[in-house]
Amino acid sequence: MTQPSRSGRHPVITWGVVAVLLAVGVAGTLVVPLYARTAPKLGPFPFFYWYQLAWIPIVAILAFAAYLLTSRTSRGAHRSQRGRDE
Amino acid sequence: MSDVNAVSFTILLVLFILVTLIGFAAARWRRADSMQHLDEWGLGGRSFGTFVSWFLLGGDLYTAYTFIAVPALIYGVGAAGFFAVPYTIMVFPIVFVFAPRLWSVCRQHGYVTPADFVRGRYGSRGLALAVAATGILATMPYIALQLVGIESVLTVLGLGSSSNSFLKDLPLLIAFVVLAAYTFLSGLRAPALTAFVKDILIYVTVIVAIVYIPARVGGWTHIFNHAATHLASVNPKTGKPFGALITPPAGEWAYATLALGSALALFMYPHAITGVLATARRNVIRRNMAILPAYSLVLGLIALLGYMALASPAVNAGVKAGGGNAQLAVPLLFEHIFPSWFAGIGYAAIVIGALVPAAIMSIAAANLFTRNIYREFFHRGASPAQETRVAQVVSLVVKAGALVFVLALSKSFAINLQLLGGVWILQTFPSIVAGLYTRWFHRWALLAGWAAAMIWGTIVAYRQPVPGVPGSHFGTSTAVVPVLGHTAYIAVTAFVLNLVVALVLTVVFRALRLRDGADETEPADYSADPVDAPAPVPVRSAS
Numbered sequence: 139m140t141q142p143s144r145s146g147r148h149p150v151i152t153w154g155v156v157a158v159l160l161a162v163g164v165a166g167t168l169v170v171p172l173y174a175r176t177a178p179k180l181g182p183f184p185f186f187y188w189y190q191l192a193w194i195p196i197v198a199i200l201a202f203a204a205y206l207l208t209s210r211t212s213r214g215a216h217r218s219q220r221g222r223d224e
Numbered sequence: 225m226s227d228v229n230a231v232s233f234t235i236l237l238v239l240f241i242l243v244t245l246i247g248f249a250a251a252r253w254r255r256a257d258s259m260q261h262l263d264e265w266g267l268g269g270r271s272f273g274t275f276v277s278w279f280l281l282g283g284d285l286y287t288a289y290t291f292i293a294v295p296a297l298i299y300g301v302g303a304a305g306f307f308a309v310p311y312t313i314m315v316f317p318i319v320f321v322f323a324p325r326l327w328s329v330c331r332q333h334g335y336v337t338p339a340d341f342v343r344g345r346y347g348s349r350g351l352a353l354a355v356a357a358t359g360i361l362a363t364m365p366y367i368a369l370q371l372v373g374i375e376s377v378l379t380v381l382g383l384g385s386s387s388n389s390f391l392k393d394l395p396l397l398i399a400f401v402v403l404a405a406y407t408f409l410s411g412l413r414a415p416a417l418t419a420f421v422k423d424i425l426i427y428v429t430v431i432v433a434i435v436y437i438p439a440r441v442g443g444w445t446h447i448f449n450h451a452a453t454h455l456a457s458v459n460p461k462t463g464k465p466f467g468a469l470i471t472p473p474a475g476e477w478a479y480a481t482l483a484l485g486s487a488l489a490l491f492m493y494p495h496a497i498t499g500v501l502a503t504a505r506r507n508v509i510r511r512n513m514a515i516l517p518a519y520s521l522v523l524g525l526i527a528l529l530g531y532m533a534l535a536s537p538a539v540n541a542g543v544k545a546g547g548g549n550a551q552l553a554v555p556l557l558f559e560h561i562f563p564s565w566f567a568g569i570g571y572a573a574i575v576i577g578a579l580v581p582a583a584i585m586s587i588a589a590a591n592l593f594t595r596n597i598y599r600e601f602f603h604r605g606a607s608p609a610q611e612t613r614v615a616q617v618v619s620l621v622v623k624a625g626a627l628v629f630v631l632a633l634s635k636s637f638a639i640n641l642q643l644l645g646g647v648w649i650l651q652t653f654p655s656i657v658a659g660l661y662t663r664w665f666h667r668w669a670l671l672a673g674w675a676a677a678m679i680w681g682t683i684v685a686y687r688q689p690v691p692g693v694p695g696s697h698f699g700t701s702t703a704v705v706p707v708l709g710h711t712a713y714i715a716v717t718a719f720v721l722n723l724v725v726a727l728v729l730t731v732v733f734r735a736l737r738l739r740d741g742a743d744e745t746e747p748a749d750y751s752a753d754p755v756d757a758p759a760p761v762p763v764r765s766a767s
Contacts, residue, residue, distance in 0.1 A: 159317075160317035160318075160320055160321060161317075163313070163314070163316065163317035164314045164317050164318065164484075164487075166313070167309070167310030167313050167314065167483065168310065168314065168480050168483065168484060169480070170471060170476040170477075170479050170480045171473070171476060174303075174470055174471045174472075174473070174476060174479075175470060176469070176470055181444065182443070182444035182445040182447070182448055183444070183448070184448060184469065184470060186303060186306070186469075186470045186471070187306070187528075190306065190309045190310060190313070190524070191309065191521070191524050193310075193313050194309075194313060194517045194520045194521045194524065195517070195521075197313050197316055197317065197517055197520075198316075198514050198515070198517040198518075199514075200317070201316050201317065201320055201510075201513040201514040201517070202514035204317075204320060204510070204513075205320075205507070205510040205511055205513065205514050208510060209507055209510070
């Protein structure tokens with residue numbers, strides 16, 4: 139969407155942070171060479187498996203942080219001007 | 225696999241009847257609401273909060289895909305099948321970005337299907353038709369996958385022997401009839417309610433399986449070691465190793481593109497978009513992206529059932545006896561490891577877990593046809609009763625189409641059915657998601673990009689032989705990318721082609737000043753979050 143007249147740089151920073159959080163969430167398992175190996179093992183689990191399973195709670199936390207950030211920004215935006223968002 | 229296990233079968237039957245009754249009761253209970261209950265049903269009154277949405281959206285992930293197809297692929301080829309885990313990780317950040325905008329604009333304009341939005345945004349009936357037709361087509365192999373899942377349970381139960389061809393297809397026919405009857409009986413409200421029962425069954429089964437099975441087949445260390453040894457050995461059919469425990473460098477592109485392509489595609493399916501649009505508030509979607517990964521965790525654990533099955537000699541013997549059908553691995557694992565009563569619960573989890581999504585999918589596809597094709601092109605003044613009748617018939621046609629996919633395509637790995645659906649549905653992504661952000665793309669450029677990608681993707685997929693069976697078709701969903709030389713998911717390659725064609729032709733069409741359609745949406749529509757305003761009543765939709 140086009141950049142709306144957003145007063146202050148706070149929302150911009152917030153959306154930047156959200157974008158980074160989400161990009162990390164995608165990149166963590168998209169870059170396969172990062173984790174396509176056996177060692178170090180976690181118990182009997184090769185790295186390949188526990189690394190990817192470990193990303194599930196991480197992406198949940200990233201999404202939750204992004205949710206908190208966006209909902210605060212949206213609420214602030216709604217107070218000043220209706221119908222504005224990312 | 226010769227005799228029917230009476231205990232397992234009885235438990236499966238009882239749970240199945242229970243779920244059907246719940247579904248039927250739910251449909252009757254809500255029917256009194258209004259004569260327009262079909263509209264109501266379409267999006268459940270757009271009233272679902274975080275909790276219900278979690279079940280509803282999660283239901284799109286939890287299907288026979290999770291329980292049968294992914295473990296079967298892991299059982300057969302190892303690490304390559306684990307792409308389903310990054311797929312269900314990446315999907316949440318991606319959906320987080322665009323789903324709220326889709327929700328808002330659809331809420332503002334009363335859109336019920338993705339094709340509604342495309343029609344409103346681009347003022348193009350042709351592009352909307354393309355999106356609707358793709359949704360219907362892509363849903364068919366996805367439903368086919370559910371049929372294969374049900375079939376594999378029935379086969380393990382002993383309902384069907386390979387001695388004659390009629391009996392051989394009997395489990396499939398039973399699965400088809402059951403699904404058709406279920407959908408006809410209970411409509412769409414019912415699956416939403418039975419989704420609770422379905423998820424409880426699945427959670428119980430998975431937790432028990434993960435705790436109970438590993439020790440029974442020699443412990444995790446043995447499971448992984450055995451898998452590594454087996455996967456490295458040579459498959460006599462292809463003359464190459466079965467697979468690998470860790471994705472080799474040559475498989476990294478395929479792994480990443482399968483995960484990314486599936487993640488981009490998931491929320492383009494009509495039934496998944498229905499789940500998004502049914503939420504009460506804009507924020508519910510984002511909040512759900514933080515709690516939905518719980519499903520991914522379960523999917524990851526279920527995936528590892530494939531390795532557990534590999535470590536069980538009885539399962540391997542059973543798969544071999546079933547003609548090398550890897551889809552039997554999980555039901556066989558349940559049969560051989562669990563006491564028969566619990567195996568029955570596990571079977572019920574799989575069957576109901578396939579049936580409910582298949583019902584939702586076929587109804588979503590039928591809706592798409594009724595709203596965006598029948599009413600748009602054939603009968604503008606159709607009455608609600610006529611629309612319902614059309615939708616019911618189409619829901620049957622869609623399932624018959626699914627049956628064709630099951631019978632026509634190789635069943636070596638059922639996951640290819642879902643991946644083929646992904647090749648098609650992903651091509652609606654530019655029209656829908658780019659449209660949420662910009663009107664820069666020309667409607668005909670998007671249509672041309674879609675057509676090019678659909679044709680190219682289908683031809684390439686058609687040309688892929690089943691490994692070890694030269695001359696066969698639709699055998700795998702990955703192919704060598706022209707120019708690049710890497711093997712990648714066909715959907716993603718076609719998607720890139722789609723974008724390039726759309727970009728180039730938009731520039732050309734704009735230079736030629738070709739007429740563009742009218743846009744009925746406003747920029748503010750995409751971030752609107754009506755709090756108290758009642759949900760706009762969709763013009764009219766069928767069940």
